[in-house]
Amino acid sequence: MQMDQLSAGVPVMIHLETxxxxxxxxxxxxxxxxxxxxxxxxNLYLRYLEPDNDTGEKTPVTMKFTPEGEVHLTRNAEAELRLHFISGKRVTARYNTPYGVMPIETVTPYLETSFKEKPFSGNVKIDYLLYAGEELVGNYKIRLHFTA
Known part of the structure; x- marks a missing residue:
C-alpha cells in the first residue's frame, strides 16, 4: 500500500492496551x-469507536500523529477529552465536561511512534502522567498496534 492511498482512508485492525x-x-x-x-x-489520523462494556455505547476516539513525533488523543464522549503528548514535556490538555472546562496537563516521560509501509502498520507507546492542577490524577501507559 502506498502512503498516497491513505488520503482516502484505509481500514485497520487495532490492538490497544492501557x-x-x-x-x-x-x-x-x-x-x-x-x-x-x-x-x-x-499528519496521520487513526480513528476508532471505543465500546463501553457497561452501557454498550461507543465513544469516537481519534489519535493524530504529527511528523514531529507529537500525538494528540481526542475522546468525544459526554465529556470531551483532548490530550496532547510531547516526549519529555508537560503540556496543557482539555477536558470539556457538561459542567465546564477542567484544566488538565500531561507529562510524557516516554513516547515512541513507528510506522511501516508493507503491510502498513504502526506501533505507539506512550507513558504519561495526568495532572489536574498540581494534583497527580494517574499514571498511564498506552500500547497501541495497528495493521492495515
Whole structure:
C-alpha cells in the first residue's frame, strides 16, 4: 500500500492496551477493534469507536500523529477529552465536561511512534502522567498496534 492511498482512508485492525495506576488502584484494559487510518496533509489520523462494556455505547476516539513525533488523543464522549503528548514535556490538555472546562496537563516521560509501509502498520507507546492542577490524577501507559 502506498502512503498516497491513505488520503482516502484505509481500514485497520487495532490492538490497544492501557495500564492505569491511580493512587493504589491499578487496572489494565485491552481492546481489539476495527478502525480507519487517514492521512490529511502531513499528519496521520487513526480513528476508532471505543465500546463501553457497561452501557454498550461507543465513544469516537481519534489519535493524530504529527511528523514531529507529537500525538494528540481526542475522546468525544459526554465529556470531551483532548490530550496532547510531547516526549519529555508537560503540556496543557482539555477536558470539556457538561459542567465546564477542567484544566488538565500531561507529562510524557516516554513516547515512541513507528510506522511501516508493507503491510502498513504502526506501533505507539506512550507513558504519561495526568495532572489536574498540581494534583497527580494517574499514571498511564498506552500500547497501541495497528495493521492495515
Amino acid at each position: 495500564h492505569i495506576k491511580q493512587n493504589d488502584d491499578v487496572s489494565d484494559y485491552q481492546l481489539d477493534v476495527d478502525g480507519q487510518l487517514v492521512q490529511m496533509g502531513v
